[in-house]
Amino acid sequence: MSQRVDEVLPTREARAKLPALLAGFRARGADADPVVIGAHRRPEAVVLSYERYLAILSGRERVKGILADRRAAAPNMSEEDAMLVAVQEQHTSRR
Numbered sequence: 001m002s003q004r005v006d007e008v009l010p011t012r013e014a015r016a017k018l019p020a021l022l023a024g025f026r027a028r029g030a031d032a033d034p035v036v037i038g039a040h041r042r043p044e045a046v047v048l049s050y051e052r053y054l055a056i057l058s059g060r061e062r063v064k065g066i067l068a069d070r071r072a073a074a075p076n077m078s079e080e081d082a083m084l085v086a087v088q089e090q091h092t093s094r095r
Contacts, residue, residue, distance in 0.1 A: 010037075028049070034052070
């Protein structure tokens, strides 16, 4: 049930396919593709597996921690530069 990220599942169709979507999330966990839902083919919401949601939260918390560390080590660093460094460190830690 792979869906391109630019495809929007109509709400009526999403409602009908919800059991199958949930089964796919259970089977694939964090590897399951998110599903974009909306009325009139306009994106309004994204449904994703709970495992992927937790991974996103975890990554966000790691970036916030790195950002705080960088800003403490270099108080004169701009917020934008600190964010760039934090994101780069986050990407490096994934390898």
